[in-house]
Amino acid sequence: MSTDHRLGPVVTDAARRRIGTVTASYRSDPVSLRQIREYIAGIGGRPEGIDEARTDEPICAPPLFFHAACRPVVAEDDLLPDGQYPFLGVPGVSGRTMAGGHKYEVVAPVRVGDVLTVTERLTDITEKNGSSGPLVFVTTEAEYHNQARKLVGRYRQTVIFL
Amino acid sequence: MMTNAAPAHLTDVRPGQQLPALHRRPTRVSVFLFGVAYWTSHRIHYDVDAAREEGFGDVVVTANLLSAYSVEMLTHWTGDTRCVLELEERNLAPALAGDALTMTGRVLDVSETDGVRRARCSLLIAKDDGTTVVSGHAVVRLPDSAPTARR
Numbered sequence: 001m002s003t004d005h006r007l008g009p010v011v012t013d014a015a016r017r018r019i020g021t022v023t024a025s026y027r028s029d030p031v032s033l034r035q036i037r038e039y040i041a042g043i044g045g046r047p048e049g050i051d052e053a054r055t056d057e058p059i060c061a062p063p064l065f066f067h068a069a070c071r072p073v074v075a076e077d078d079l080l081p082d083g084q085y086p087f088l089g090v091p092g093v094s095g096r097t098m099a100g101g102h103k104y105e106v107v108a109p110v111r112v113g114d115v116l117t118v119t120e121r122l123t124d125i126t127e128k129n130g131s132s133g134p135l136v137f138v139t140t141e142a143e144y145h146n147q148a149r150k151l152v153g154r155y156r157q158t159v160i161f162l
Numbered sequence: 163m164m165t166n167a168a169p170a171h172l173t174d175v176r177p178g179q180q181l182p183a184l185h186r187r188p189t190r191v192s193v194f195l196f197g198v199a200y201w202t203s204h205r206i207h208y209d210v211d212a213a214r215e216e217g218f219g220d221v222v223v224t225a226n227l228l229s230a231y232s233v234e235m236l237t238h239w240t241g242d243t244r245c246v247l248e249l250e251e252r253n254l255a256p257a258l259a260g261d262a263l264t265m266t267g268r269v270l271d272v273s274e275t276d277g278v279r280r281a282r283c284s285l286l287i288a289k290d291d292g293t294t295v296v297s298g299h300a301v302v303r304l305p306d307s308a309p310t311a312r313r
Contacts, residue, residue, distance in 0.1 A: 035199075038198060038199040039199040039200075041195055041199070042195045042196040042197075042198060042199030042200060042227070043196065043199075043227060043230035043231075043234070044186065044188075044192060044230070044231075044234075060244070062230070062233070062243070063233055063243070063244060063246045064226070064229055064230060064233060064246075064249070067226070068199055068200045068201075068226070071200060071201040072201075073201055074201075074203065076203075079203050082204065082205050082206070082212065082216075083203045083204045083205035083206075083209070083212070084203065084204045084205075085203070096216065097204070098253070098256075099224075099225035099226075099253050100252070100253060101250070101251055101252040101253055101298075102225065102226075102229070102250070102251060103248065103249065103250035103251075104229065104246075104248065104249045104250075105247070105248050106244075106246055106247055106248070106249075109244065
């Protein structure tokens, strides 16, 4: 995979052939209270506020947490020069990246102790010529299930390579 | 299951209704803290020099943090932290650390299926200079108009 972003986006034939297939899967570690606190602080909330939650119900994470919980932890040595993951979208598409858009579907709550499994499919690769040069739009759709195989959420995103 | 009456402002939700706006000014620290929880290693979110090299004036606010602001606006409106069922957003311009952001929304339609009221809302996140950062829409669950709503 090219990592010289000055060359602009690169799409290999192998990447195009993977449209419609599962391109990534990941199983999270058990969701911890600490992880939920960090997420609450990360979105500008009060991490200690979770202690005020009702004690007769399991503690639930904020609604978009399921996606954050399944972000792989990557060693610095494995990152691209711009700090980005080397496997955004699909292997074989490279370039500088920008977030184009996304859709969350929140199906069921995520609780402390849950183990989430995400399965991601590559749904589209579209190449366009923008005013600043060639652009590649890579769209993936992911489903998130908990340890009981219950669907908890879906996430579709488009990453723009430029 | 806890039941609660629908708050007065949610008993008669109609298309066109404006949602209460939310204002946030994320700092470099805000973006960093989100990066910790989200494991964002992309330099444009914490390295000012790298962000400037890519043409941004400061570190770029992570799109998924902006989504969390949209959720915050919606949950403030409904009073239910689990009201958001769908959230779809397009990123139209970057938000940078220090930008004053206003999240707004408007009810597009209200429906009821299997006894659950839902409101579909349009969403916008804009900077003080009028630049639209994000446009999108959300589907939220509303409390019953009768006083038996799930919270």
